[in-house]
Amino acid sequence: MSTSTFQNDVQCGDSHMFQHGPDFSPSNTLLPPRQCATITKEEVSAWIASAQNLVAGCRSLEPDAARRLESLVSLLRSGEATIAFGGHFKSGKSTLINSLLRRDILPASGLPETGAMCILRSGAHDSAHLRDASGRRSLECTTDAIRHEISLTSSSGARRTQTHDVERLELVLSNIPIGPRACWIDSPGINDTAEMTECAQRAAAEADVLLWVLNTRQFLSIAEVDFLSERVELYGPQSVALIVNAFMMSEDSAEWEEFLSEQMPVHREKLLDRAYEIGLDPDNMPSITVVSGKVLGTQNDEWSELYGGKAIVELMNSFSSAEKPHVQCARWGRVYNELSLLEEPFAQNLKSDVEQLKEIRTQLKAGQKPVADAAAKNRAAFKSGVESAIDAFQVDWEIRAYNCGETLANSIVPPHIWRDDTYSKYLNGALESTNAEARATLVTAISSLAQKHNQTPPDSACVDSLAKLLTPSPVVVIVPDTPAPVSVDNFVDSLGFRGQAASAFAKAKANAESTQVNVRQVTAYAATSLRANREQAIAVVLENCVGVGDRLPRALTPDSFSGGQFTPCPVSLDVSAADELGTAATYAFERNGVFSCRASNLRTNGACLVRLHFAETKATRIGERRFHVSVNGKRVLSEYDIFARAGANKVVVAEFTAQIDPAGNVQLSFEAGSAGQPQVCAVQVIPQEEVTSRLSQLKVRVQRRHELWRDVVLLKEEAGKLVQRF
Numbered sequence: 059m060s061t062s063t064f065q066n067d068v069q070c071g072d073s074h075m076f077q078h079g080p081d082f083s084p085s086n087t088l089l090p091p092r093q094c095a096t097i098t099k100e101e102v103s104a105w106i107a108s109a110q111n112l113v114a115g116c117r118s119l120e121p122d123a124a125r126r127l128e129s130l131v132s133l134l135r136s137g138e139a140t141i142a143f144g145g146h147f148k149s150g151k152s153t154l155i156n157s158l159l160r161r162d163i164l165p166a167s168g169l170p171e172t173g174a175m176c177i178l179r180s181g182a183h184d185s186a187h188l189r190d191a192s193g194r195r196s197l198e199c200t201t202d203a204i205r206h207e208i209s210l211t212s213s214s215g216a217r218r219t220q221t222h223d224v225e226r227l228e229l230v231l232s233n234i235p236i237g238p239r240a241c242w243i244d245s246p247g248i249n250d251t252a253e254m255t256e257c258a259q260r261a262a263a264e265a266d267v268l269l270w271v272l273n274t275r276q277f278l279s280i281a282e283v284d285f286l287s288e289r290v291e292l293y294g295p296q297s298v299a300l301i302v303n304a305f306m307m308s309e310d311s312a313e314w315e316e317f318l319s320e321q322m323p324v325h326r327e328k329l330l331d332r333a334y335e336i337g338l339d340p341d342n343m344p345s346i347t348v349v350s351g352k353v354l355g356t357q358n359d360e361w362s363e364l365y366g367g368k369a370i371v372e373l374m375n376s377f378s379s380a381e382k383p384h385v386q387c388a389r390w391g392r393v394y395n396e397l398s399l400l401e402e403p404f405a406q407n408l409k410s411d412v413e414q415l416k417e418i419r420t421q422l423k424a425g426q427k428p429v430a431d432a433a434a435k436n437r438a439a440f441k442s443g444v445e446s447a448i449d450a451f452q453v454d455w456e457i458r459a460y461n462c463g464e465t466l467a468n469s470i471v472p473p474h475i476w477r478d479d480t481y482s483k484y485l486n487g488a489l490e491s492t493n494a495e496a497r498a499t500l501v502t503a504i505s506s507l508a509q510k511h512n513q514t515p516p517d518s519a520c521v522d523s524l525a526k527l528l529t530p531s532p533v534v535v536i537v538p539d540t541p542a543p544v545s546v547d548n549f550v551d552s553l554g555f556r557g558q559a560a561s562a563f564a565k566a567k568a569n570a571e572s573t574q575v576n577v578r579q580v581t582a583y584a585a586t587s588l589r590a591n592r593e594q595a596i597a598v599v600l601e602n603c604v605g606v607g608d609r610l611p612r613a614l615t616p617d618s619f620s621g622g623q624f625t626p627c628p629v630s631l632d633v634s635a636a637d638e639l640g641t642a643a644t645y646a647f648e649r650n651g652v653f654s655c656r657a658s659n660l661r662t663n664g665a666c667l668v669r670l671h672f673a674e675t676k677a678t679r680i681g682e683r684r685f686h687v688s689v690n691g692k693r694v695l696s697e698y699d700i701f702a703r704a705g706a707n708k709v710v711v712a713e714f715t716a717q718i719d720p721a722g723n724v725q726l727s728f729e730a731g732s733a734g735q736p737q738v739c740a741v742q743v744i745p746q747e748e749v750t751s752r753l754s755q756l757k758v759r760v761q762r763r764h765e766l767w768r769d770v771v772l773l774k775e776e777a778g779k780l781v782q783r784f
């Protein structure tokens with residue numbers, strides 16, 4: 059009796075054990091084993107390296123997938139082929155293994171027998187170990203001892219449940235034909251109890267190839283179809299090989315021949331009929347080997363074609379190590395299938411995150427649009443209020459100036475006329491004080507407008523700027539060189555102003571109708587000089603009171619700026635890249651130059667999101683404007699080039715997280731870089747506690763998930779290419 063091992067080192071199809079060549083005659087196997095393929099060690103290592111990277115990336119986001127991938131990696135690293143024998147209970151699994159080993163070591167009987175998975179390996183000495191909840195212990199390596207531990211039926215025929223606690227039995231047997239790089243598993247039969255079916259599933263899950271032993275007395279039950287289809291779905295069609303175990307009444311070669319010629323075609327038809335259901339391609343079935351397992355064990359001569367001996371040995375030879383094409387094919391098929399199954403949860407998780415992201419964005423937009431609209435409306439109302447206030451100031455000031463002129467005219471009583479600068483001083487003093495009053499009224503009006511329209515009231519710098527723009531230059535009263543007495547009319551008529559004022563005076567004088575004209579000259583002059591500054595005065599107020607950026611929900615606008623210039627945005631911007639926190643309204647103004655700003659009154663010591671909205675409205679090429687930005691002293695943008703990022707007139711948003719300082723401030727500084735001046739359209743500081751923080755976290759997660767999903771797909775594609783070689 060041969061005790062050589064089921065292995066060969068040459069390509070499949072050859073056997074060292076047997077003198078006679080392989081026989082894949084249609085009577086014994088429906089299909090020959092697949093053709094050989096080679097996958098190099100380098101290819102496997104490269105794949106494993108990518109998988110390991112993915113495992114590392116997955117750990118926090120997809121821990122279950124990481125574990126599953128890890129086990130694929132260790133599967134690919136293992137050089138040992140694992141072959142499980144499975145089937146319906148009492149299909150003759152244990153008997154067949156005993157026959158192949160030429161040793162009656164596994165308990166087999168007419169009653170449900172195998173109650174735990176039995177791992178068989180060859181070794182120098184026999185040993186048996188049992189693993190259960192309490193650990194690993196050895197037992198005598200005899201059929202009786204084994205039966206005592208794993209049998210489902212007691213010697214009296216009663217059902218035992220002790221095997222439920224047994225995790226596995228590990229047998230090492232000397233002088234058996236299992237090769238040193240193979241491991242066989244005998245598993246409990248399915249369709250007996252749920253526990254045993256579950257145990258059979260665990261055994262199958264450990265195996266590269268599941269040899270499904272089909273009993274001809276009960277050929278391919280529904281439970282088997284279900285079990286096999288689940289296996290094929292999980293691990294692919296390559297992971298199954300079928301063994302038809304002919305239950306014969308006698309050890310009679312005539313019965314065997316009869317079986318092959320008469321019954322087997324019927325079974326084959328049935329198998330092909332159910333193939334689709336199982337997930338197999340009837341035109342490309344896994345190998346199907348026909349044996350009579352029990353009778354095989356009684357044959358004392360070399361393995362022959364009789365009772366399928368040669369075919370089954372051939373089959374076992376093709377599974378003798380992990381390098382065997384059959385095993386590789388099954389392994390890579392399993393890897394491919396597992397990744398196909400893994401891809402789905404990856405895609406699902408990605409999809410659900412993207413949906414959440416969309417939902418948050420919609421929420422934000424919905425909540426934000428009315429606020430943004432209201433903010434834009436407020437700003438527009440404030441702006442037109444400021445324009446009206448400045449126009450009203452103008453009217454008010456003209457009346458006041460007129461009154462000053464009239465008062466002056468009435469105060470001149472000839473012949474007591476001063477020929478020094480008395481009248482100039484008087485008029486300038488009167489104009490100045492009444493101008494100051496008018497300006498104060500204007501500032502009060504602007505302040506209440508600011509309050510009404512949710513803007514910042516003008517600060518002292520703004521009031522000073524307005525004073526510069528809205529105070530008329532002093533006038534000079536020229537006393538005529540005419541002899542006294544002169545009439546008041548004549549006198550006032552000869553009042554003159556220097557320079558620009560003089561021409562205005564002359565023009566007004568030409569149109570004059572009465573003595574009142576001279577008083578109107580004063581008014582006209584005042585009006586002209588102040589009207590010229592109207593737009594500038596409006597800009598000063600808007601710059602000071604409106605600030606940069608929008609008052610969006612949960613986003614705070616920096617409240618104090620210093621340095622730089624504030625100007626209305628000169629062009630209309632492409633805001634397609636602006637996200638949920640930016641609206642066109644945000645970009646109505648821009649600030650240029652070297653400047654700093656501060657968001658204050660934030661909750662202290664928290665984190666915040668700083669969002670800088672940029673758009674290049676002036677530079678027309680890369681490198682024309684490059685600047686730096688620091689947040690709380692830490693540089694966050696260096697040599698930032700808006701044009702390089704977005705081109706012209708297009709919004710681009712840069713985001714950073716920052717720590718709010720102990721005083722509740724976030725300080726930003728825009729510093730000159732290698733070219734041009736800094737520029738920003740809007741600055742937002744968003745405390746990281748609101749929906750926005752969820753949003754930014756989600757964005758990062760979606761990005762990460764997308765990468766992981768793509769990596770899984772790539773890994774799967776690679777595995778798919780390798781599988782196709784078989």
Ligand SMILES: Nc1nc2c(ncn2[C@@H]2O[C@H](COP(=O)(O)OP(=O)(O)OP(=O)(O)O)[C@@H](O)[C@H]2O)c(=O)[nH]1
Nearest residue numbers: 147148149150151152153166167168171172247352
């Ligand atoms: N006549 C005949 N009987 C067989 C053959 N193979 C197995 N048997 C018998 O069928 C019964 C079941 O055999 P086992 O090897 O225990 O079957 P199993 O599939 O391992 O059964 P479980 O472990 O209970 O699932 C035993 O009585 C065997 O002697 C065969 O080829 N011909």
Ligand SMILES: [Mg+2]
Nearest residue numbers: 151152171172
């Ligand atoms: Mg058994």
